[in-house]
Amino acid sequence: MSALLDAYRRDGWVLVPQAVAPARIDRLMVAYAADLRPSGRKFFRQNTNRYEPNAVDAHGHVTNSFLDPHNYESLPAIREAILDLLFDDTLQARLSEATGFSRFHLMQSMLFDKNAATPAHQDWLYLDSVPNGQLAATWIALEDIAEAAGRFYLMSGTHEVALHQDLRRLRHDEWLALMAEYCAANPQRLAAPAMRRGDMIVWNSRTIHGSLPTRDPACSRKSLTAHFLPAELRFGNLFVAKDWVTLRPHGGHSYFANQPEYSLANDLKARVKTAIYDNPALMRMARRLQRWR
Ligand SMILES: O=C(O)CCC(=O)C(=O)O
Numbered sequence: 383m384s385a386l387l388d389a390y391r392r393d394g395w396v397l398v399p400q401a402v403a404p405a406r407i408d409r410l411m412v413a414y415a416a417d418l419r420p421s422g423r424k425f426f427r428q429n430t431n432r433y434e435p436n437a438v439d440a441h442g443h444v445t446n447s448f449l450d451p452h453n454y455e456s457l458p459a460i461r462e463a464i465l466d467l468l469f470d471d472t473l474q475a476r477l478s479e480a481t482g483f484s485r486f487h488l489m490q491s492m493l494f495d496k497n498a499a500t501p502a503h504q505d506w507l508y509l510d511s512v513p514n515g516q517l518a519a520t521w522i523a524l525e526d527i528a529e530a531a532g533r534f535y536l537m538s539g540t541h542e543v544a545l546h547q548d549l550r551r552l553r554h555d556e557w558l559a560l561m562a563e564y565c566a567a568n569p570q571r572l573a574a575p576a577m578r579r580g581d582m583i584v585w586n587s588r589t590i591h592g593s594l595p596t597r598d599p600a601c602s603r604k605s606l607t608a609h610f611l612p613a614e615l616r617f618g619n620l621f622v623a624k625d626w627v628t629l630r631p632h633g634g635h636s637y638f639a640n641q642p643e644y645s646l647a648n649d650l651k652a653r654v655k656t657a658i659y660d661n662p663a664l665m666r667m668a669r670r671l672q673r674w675r
Pocket of ligand 1: 499519592605
C-alpha cells in the first residue's frame with residue numbers, strides 16, 4: 383500500500399505536497415485577475431448560497447467564494463483553466479494513489495480568494511458516492527497560505543466515527559451545531575496543515591473539515607477545492623442516489639455541476655432550495671420527489 387493511501391485510510395485525509403504544476407496555477411490566476419475578479423456578473427456563492435456580484439473588501443480581495451466555477455460557460459478562460467488543472471495527469475495520479483480508485487468524475491468545485499470561515503461539516507450530507515463514504519475531495523493552495531489567513535482544517539479519524547443517528551429529522555443548522563460541538567469536544571483531532579502553492583489535501587466525504595477564523599484581514603487565501611466521484615460508483619448523498627445527473631466530457635474525463643450560472647429563474651430556484659434546507663419535513667418531501675423524477 384502507498385504511504386498516501388495508508389494515511390488517507392487511517393486519518394480520513396492526507397497531504398500531497400506539490401501535486402499541481404506552477405504553470406497550471408499561473409494560468410488560472412491570470413484568468414482570475416483578467417476575467418472573474420473584475421466581472422460585474424452575479425455568481426452562485428459557496429458561503430452564502432445565493433447568486434451575488436463579487437464583494438471586494440478594503441484589501442482588494444473577493445470575500446464571497448465561487449461555487450462550481452468549472453461550469454462557467456460565460457468565462458471560458460476560467461472554466462478551461464480549472465478543468466485542465468483538476469484533470470491534470472499528475473494530480474489525477476496522486477488522487478488515485480491516495481484513494482485507491484483509478485478514475486474519477488469531477489462533481490463540484492469551489493474557488494476562494496479569501497477565507498470564508500467555512501463551518502465544520504461532512505461532505506456526504508451534500509454530495510457523496512453511493513454506496514456512501516467514497517467520494518474524495520481535494521483542497522489546492524493557489525498561493526503560499528499565511529497562517530493568519532485562516533487555515534483549512536480537518537478532524538483526523540472522523541471518517542470512522544458514528545456521529546449522528548437520524549439525520550432526516552435534524553434541521554441543517556442543528557446538524558452544523560452538532561458538528562461544531564464535536565470539534566470543540568475533540569481538539570486533539572484537529573489538523574490544520576501549512577500549505578504552499580501547489581500543495582493538495584485529499585479527504586474523505588465523511589471527514590469533518592472547515593476553516594479556522596482569519597486573524598489578519600489583509601491576507602488573501604487563494605484556493606481551489608474539487609469533489610471527485612470514483613467513476614465506478616453512483617452519485618448522490620447520504621439520503622438519495624441521483625442517477626439522473628448528466629456528465630459532460632472534458633478531454634477524456636467527465637464532470638457535473640449542480641449549480642447553473644445566473645438567470646432570474648435559477649435565482650428563484652436557488653432561493654426556494656435554500657429556504658427548504660432548514661425544514662426537515664420539506665426536505666424529506668423534496669428528496670422523495672427527487673427519487674420519482
Ligand atoms: O476551503 C474552505 O473554506 C472549505 C472547503 C470545503 O469545505 C469543501 O470544499 O468542502
